[in-house]
Amino acid sequence: MNVSRKFKRIKIEMRTPIAKPGNGQISNGKINNLLLIGNGTGKEGKRYLVKGLRGLLNHSMMTIAEQKGIEICHSSNKVETQSGENLLPANFHPNGACYPENECIRHWLMGSINKRSVLRFKPVVIVSENGKRKATGGQKMHIATENRNSLMKDTMKAIQDFGDRYIAGKFTLVIELLRELSQEELGFLLKSILNFPEMGFGGAVNNGSGEIILEKVALQEVVRTRAIGKKGTIIEEEKEKNLWKEMEEGLASW
């Protein structure tokens, strides 16, 4: 006896020469652009979660919809600043304002506080490819810290030292589709992914960081089966099939 689930997913293989992904959260007095999810004690090395990939897709979708003149949700749900300045560019409505009466294509895919997204982002967990302690359970990337300091205005006196974590190399993002997508929805999603290299990823983009190079994008149908074997051992099996034709048709319909 087993359980199985059939679904589609998009597998995106990409690389970055250097990126500072995430939003620069401060932890232990250091600016940390990645989320540390293993503390590296004992045998295990450090594992990090790459943040900001959903945000990258969100912003890319805004660009793609704008090019086609289609109104979608903005990433912000604010209409104006506290001083009454208009924040919302033309062709956008506040995030989630279209739901449920006039749901736009972005909201249908990405959801908002009012509705769950139909895209499930698998966490991109990375480990250092060159650390002394070899961590497992993550994609191998170059992870390093750039030491920086802020200088006092008009002087060379440092007022703050901090380390900026950066990554370099290849990584794969997997997005599971929780619903069947129409051709147009699939096309919009794929074009937004194809637009990744035009966007900046993470911080310090104007200083050359956050470049994304796409290497491969595949739409796949997956059947994942799980059974309980001898003495309670879980046996999991995954069968995948590439859907090149469906991908092509989706791209052609947006």
Ligand SMILES: [Zn+2]
């Ligand atoms: Zn909307």
